Amino acid sequence: MRITALTGGVGGARFLRGLRAHLDRTPTLSDSTITVIGNTGDDINLFGLRVCPDLDTVMYTLGGAIDEEQGWGRADETHAVQGELAAYGAQPQWFGLGDRDFGTHIARSQWLGQGLSLSEVTARLCARWGLPDRGVRLLPMSDSPVETHVIIDGESPSPQSPQSPQRAVHFQEWWVRMHAAVPAQKFVAVGMDRAAAAPGVLDAIREADIIIVPPSNPVVSIGIILGVPGVRDALRGSAAPVVGVSPLISGAPVRGHADACLSAIGVESTTQAVAGLYADFLDGWLIDNADTPVVGFAPRLEVQARLLWMHDLETTADIAGAAVDLALKLRRTPPV
Numbered sequence: 279m280r281i282t283a284l285t286g287g288v289g290g291a292r293f294l295r296g297l298r299a300h301l302d303r304t305p306t307l308s309d310s311t312i313t314v315i316g317n318t319g320d321d322i323n324l325f326g327l328r329v330c331p332d333l334d335t336v337m338y339t340l341g342g343a344i345d346e347e348q349g350w351g352r353a354d355e356t357h358a359v360q361g362e363l364a365a366y367g368a369q370p371q372w373f374g375l376g377d378r379d380f381g382t383h384i385a386r387s388q389w390l391g392q393g394l395s396l397s398e399v400t401a402r403l404c405a406r407w408g409l410p411d412r413g414v415r416l417l418p419m420s421d422s423p424v425e426t427h428v429i430i431d432g433e434s435p436s437p438q439s440p441q442s443p444q445r446a447v448h449f450q451e452w453w454v455r456m457h458a459a460v461p462a463q464k465f466v467a468v469g470m471d472r473a474a475a476a477p478g479v480l481d482a483i484r485e486a487d488i489i490i491v492p493p494s495n496p497v498v499s500i501g502i503i504l505g506v507p508g509v510r511d512a513l514r515g516s517a518a519p520v521v522g523v524s525p526l527i528s529g530a531p532v533r534g535h536a537d538a539c540l541s542a543i544g545v546e547s548t549t550q551a552v553a554g555l556y557a558d559f560l561d562g563w564l565i566d567n568a569d570t571p572v573v574g575f576a577p578r579l580e581v582q583a584r585l586l587w588m589h590d591l592e593t594t595a596d597i598a599g600a601a602v603d604l605a606l607k608l609r610r611t612p613p614v
């Protein structure tokens with residue numbers, strides 16, 4: 279079976295690891311493939327290198343190299359290079375880059391500099407981590423650079439400008455240095471107007487047997503991927519059922535700052551509101567037991583409640599299995 283998933287960072291990557299585990303333990307599904315469409319809006323240039331946090335988080339998590347406690351970056355990491363950069367006063371110092379992780383960014387930047395596309399580079403990096411052998415293909419949402427920037431109110435207003443001047447900061451600065459604590463007025467996907475879906479992305483949606491939207495950030499991860507030309511239309515037109523997993527439990531994100539992102543776009547932090555953001559293509563929606571009774575959803579949406587906390591691999595595999603089972607059930611439901 280061909281499964282396609284749109285994914286952001288930590289939560290989505292953990293979910294995909296559970297999905298692969300569920301498929302591997304289910305004889306009738308073990309030869310299934312997963313095509314991951316990864317968010318590249320978090321990408322950032324640092325120290326002359328191209329860093330792709332969400333792609334690397336998926337790659338390291340599925341490749342068994344992730345720092346489990348952080349959810350991002352490499353396990354068994356050291357920070358000698360970062361220390362040297364700090365000693366030279368090289369900026370920024372607020373984004374933690376480990377020595378092993380630098381290896382990924384140097385290789386990626388070298389190959390990009392030699393003219394390879396981000397898709398080709400990502401395939402090379404993923405091959406080292408054995409993703410193809412596990413039936414997993416990671417595609418950047420686009421080969422052209424897209425960066426999410428956050429519009430915030432500037433520093434304190436001055437007599438000249440009583441309205442504090444708004445300014446844009448890179449998503450990573452807002453997320454990491456500011457801890458998303460400064461209210462975001464708006465998110466801007468810089469470069470999206472010149473972006474095209476990367477090779478294979480639209481086909482992966484059109485040719486999927488089922489499509490899954492893991493519990494990634496609906497605004498700055500899934501929302502950015504949905505902004506790539508053709509993606510949303512392909513999802514709407516896909517014959518495959520689309521099943522999403524709520525990133526909120528009782529209105530709160532399991533981790534990260536999805537609630538701050540939702541309020542920035544004027545959407546309430548409820549599982550119903552997030553499902554509403556996907557309403558034009560979503561067929562099924564998994565919510566946590568804490569969010570029943572199941573009210574306030576679009577009438578045709580098939581909503582199922584279950585435990586959604588991804589405590590460990592086994593639990594995550596069960597959640598992913600529930601998403602797959604719901605999608606297969608929706609596949610069998612004759613079109614109305």
Ligand code: FO1
Pocket residue numbers: 286287288320330331332334335350351372373374375379450453454
């Ligand atoms: N997140 C942090 O909160 N602090 C960091 O210093 C940090 C460094 C970092 C380095 C590489 C990488 O792939 C991810 C990193 N992240 C860090 C996580 C990152 O900001 C988020 O995972 C995504 O961009 C949001 O999903």
